[in-house]
Amino acid sequence: xxxxxxxxxxxxxxxxxxxxxxxxxxxxxxxxxxxxxxxxxxxxxxxxxxxxxxxxxxxxxxxxxxxxxxxxxxxxxxxxxxxxxxxxxxxxxxxxxxxxxxxxxxxxxxxxxxxxxxxxxxxxxxxxxxxxxxxxxxxxxxxxxxxxxxxxxxxxxxxxxxxxxxxxxxxxxxxxxxxxxxxxxxxxxxxxxxxxxxxxxxxxxxxxxxxxxxxxxxxxxxxxxxxxxxxxxxxxxxxxxxxxxxxxxxxxxxxxxxxxxxxxxxxxxxxxxxxxxxxxxxxxxxxxxxxxxxxxxxxxxxxxxxxxxxxxxxxxxxxxxxxxxx
Numbered sequence: 001x002x003x004x005x006x007x008x009x010x011x012x013x014x015x016x017x018x019x020x021x022x023x024x025x026x027x028x029x030x031x032x033x034x035x036x037x038x039x040x041x042x043x044x045x046x047x048x049x050x051x052x053x054x055x056x057x058x059x060x061x062x063x064x065x066x067x068x069x070x071x072x073x074x075x076x077x078x079x080x081x082x083x084x085x086x087x088x089x090x091x092x093x094x095x096x097x098x099x100x101x102x103x104x105x106x107x108x109x110x111x112x113x114x115x116x117x118x119x120x121x122x123x124x125x126x127x128x129x130x131x132x133x134x135x136x137x138x139x140x141x142x143x144x145x146x147x148x149x150x151x152x153x154x155x156x157x158x159x160x161x162x163x164x165x166x167x168x169x170x171x172x173x174x175x176x177x178x179x180x181x182x183x184x185x186x187x188x189x190x191x192x193x194x195x196x197x198x199x200x201x202x203x204x205x206x207x208x209x210x211x212x213x214x215x216x217x218x219x220x221x222x223x224x225x226x227x228x229x230x231x232x233x234x235x236x237x238x239x240x241x242x243x244x245x246x247x248x249x250x251x252x253x254x255x256x257x258x259x260x261x262x263x264x265x266x267x268x269x270x271x272x273x274x275x276x277x278x279x280x281x282x283x284x285x286x287x288x289x290x291x292x293x294x295x296x297x298x299x300x301x302x303x304x305x306x307x308x309x310x311x312x313x314x315x316x317x318x319x320x321x322x323x324x325x326x
Contacts, residue, residue, distance in 0.1 A: 037227050037269050038294040041161040041196035042240040043250050049202055059201040063243070064257070066317035071259075071309055079141070079312050082116075083324035085182050086147035090173040091213075092165050092187040096151035098222055099186055099213060107217040108144050110231030111238060114291065114301075115140040121289075121301035128274050129302065130262070130285035138308035142324075144238075147181055158190040163206045175208060180322055182241065183208030184234070186216050194225075194233045197240035200318040209237040227270075230297035239292055239303070242311040242320060247292040253280035260306035262287050267294035 049056045070078075087108065091099045113119040117139035121127055125134065156164070156171035164170035165185045175183040189195070189212040197209040214220070215228040245256040248264035263280030268288040272295065277283045287293070291300050292307070303311075314320040 039193045041193045045161055045196050046199050063201050063318045067313040070313035070317050082141040082143055083326055085144045085324055087144050088148050088176040088181050088183045090150045090185045092152045092154050092173050092185055096153055103217040103220055107231050107234055108146055111144045111234060114235045115142040119301055130287045136305045138303040138305050140308045140311060158188040160190050161196055165210055166206050178204040178207050182323055185210045186213050188213055194228055195237040197237040200243050200314055200320050209241055227296040232297040232300050235291050243314040244292050244307055247290045258306040258310055260304045269294050271296050271299040
């Protein structure tokens with residue numbers, strides 16, 4: 001998608017930046033953005049934070065200004081070494097023993113494969129990438145490890161997206177070292193959501209990602225969602241945590257602020273057809289296998305080089321620098 005400097009004003013709070021003027025955004029476009037199964041609330045949560053705290057918008061704009069400056073640097077000045085991210089996993093359920101340590105490790109293993117280009121899908125040199133070169137698929141050089149596991153038995157049957165799961169007083173679990181560790185809450189999410197994340201620059205007291213327990217890891221002692229049982233919900237949400245947007249920009253032919261991702265009409269669900277093209281300018285092939293789309297777990301398997309650069313910018317020039325070590 002076209003790289004555009006992120007600016008925030010009253011008109012932009014809904015992230016209505018367009019890829020180009022040939023694809024104007026309409027209310028009908030917004031209403032049509034319904035996923036076929038996968039639902040992520042990260043964008044909705046961000047809009048709510050902005051509405052409640054005007055300073056949040058300015059913080060985002062400052063981060064995007066720094067991101068643009070980082071992206072303008074020569075490639076030789078950008079990170080080439082692996083970083084490590086400690087993860088605190090909170091299991092917040094009425095029966096916390098349902099989510100085993102082995103299941104938690106299976107999720108960490110998926111993150112490490114997906115963020116280091118070692119996921120099994122990419123071992124096939126003929127894997128479909130919508131015309132994107134396999135050599136350019138990103139090895140993000142980010143490794144995750146379990147720092148601690150917190151098990152919180154709750155009487156709450158399911159949680160929404162209001163961050164109650166992150167607060168012990170609301171039946172959730174308070175974050176641990178929230179300024180230096182990625183906190184990940186596993187719970188029963190209501191309203192059909194699989195997960196949500198907090199973008200950089202928000203309050204440390206609510207920072208991290210939330211994953212529905214039936215879409216967490218690659219196996220469980222209970223039924224998982226058949227479409228979402230390969231751990232890719234966490235990959236998607238951690239992408240948001242590192243400041244990645246949905247690939248369609250949350251608008252018809254919207255902008256994800258990444259230079260090498262194609263325009264999408266909207267989110268894709270299920271497993272789309274090979275050679276699916278969008279109706280955006282130029283009618284490009286849709287990169288539905290990108291982790292930041294809404295496809296089924298088995299059909300998402302790549303980050304682009306531009307997305308890697310954007311995540312690197314978050315590590316180099318935002319509060320995310322505090323969460324990694326070398």
